[in-house]
């Protein structure tokens with residue numbers, strides 16, 4: 152008999168949710184990570200259960216704005232051209248998916264998955280005793296120019312057609328909802344079904360506590376290799392060898408680094424993102440507020456005001472780009488008025504396939520290896536449903552979500 156039914160590599164929002172779902176279903180689960188649960192990209196995000204976020208970064212507007220990105224210091228999207236040239240497969244596929252037809256198809260698949268997000272995460276919030284961390288005040292998106300506000304209409308209507316509820320809010324009402332805004336608000340939309348977590352890492356820590364209390368095991372070690380066979384998987388982790396019925400690869404942007412998983416063949420890339428924290432300024436906003444043109448959010452985190460977002464397409468191991476951090480701090484002051492010096496800064500790695508769809512399903516090489524990565528901008532939101540789907544697959548159950556669009560061996564264009 153194998154040591155465990157299911158061994159999970161990675162204890163971020165996705166891996167931890169897989170572990171807790173499987174443990175709640177009564178399996179013998181091992182969670183493996185060299186770092187504390189929730190301390191990777193899941194630590195520093197915009198805290199939003201963004202059930203509205205079905206429009207991918209792959210958008211026709213990227214194709215027209217690309218030349219400008221090369222020179223602008225004021226763009227929410229930045230690209231390392233050296234990195235792009237070293238990774239032509241990811242880059243070309245990403246750009247091909249910016250055409251209107253694939254972009255709309257991707258939005259449909261993301262909307263389908265997002266429609267199950269609350270059903271995936273709510274049981275975990277309850278099991279973790281984390282109801283006090285959840286705030287149901289929606290998300291407010293604002294535009295500071297009439298031109299950008301108008302340009303957003305097509306995307307907003309597409310979301311509505313895909314079942315995402317939102318409400319147009321006039322500039323006066325937006326300022327009543329968020330009096331701390333200093334922007335000239337020209338358009339505002341309230342995604343009232345969205346929620347946010349006051350502290351994503353605390354949520355994951357509490358999930359880990361619930362997992363442990365239910366009998367789950369944790370090994371603080373990096374998984375180096377997996378060796379699947381017909382009846383199970385052998386895992387190597389820092390000198391230890393373990394066996395499990397199934398292995399789940401949930402290492403976010405680092406999911407290609409484990410030998411024997413088959414992930415090395417997949418075009419997993421990263422969209423890097425940043426945050427800056429201001430310890431005593433959380434009162435500036437009462438819910439996540441996204442300044443659309445600037446590509447970032449102001450979020451009331453339990454530990455202060457968090458300004459976070461932007462997309463930087465660059466290597467996993469490249470140093471933090473100080474210009475990105477300066478951009479967020481500068482734009483934050485435009486959005487909210489003068490701010491003190493930040494108390495901390497952070498760089499994180501969104502795990503992104505070039506079609507912005509996650510990979511959720513069996514490895515094409517072995518049904519004993521399950522993939523759960525590539526959740527790009529919405530891994531906090533989709534972790535819960537991913538965990539439930541992975542538990543279904545490990546049990547040989549038919550999931551109630553069509554997983555074909557998320558299969559590893561799909562065409563990435």
Ligand SMILES: Cc1cc2nc3c(=O)[nH]c(=O)nc-3n(C[C@H](O)[C@H](O)[C@H](O)COP(=O)(O)OP(=O)(O)OC[C@H]3O[C@@H](n4cnc5c(N)ncnc54)[C@H](O)[C@@H]3O)c2cc1C
Nearest residue numbers: 161163165191192193196197199374403424529530531532
């Ligand atoms: C600026 C920014 C803002 C964001 N805002 C939001 C938001 O508001 N809402 C939302 O839903 N999403 C948001 N996201 C996206 C979200 O944070 C990610 O999609 C999510 O954190 C990915 O979770 P993960 O578990 O896949 O990866 P991670 O959180 O990175 O976890 C991966 C784990 O794998 C571990 N690991 C790595 N290698 C190994 C190994 N060999 N063996 C074992 N373990 C290993 C790492 O230590 C890490 O703990 C944002 C992201 C960024 C960068």
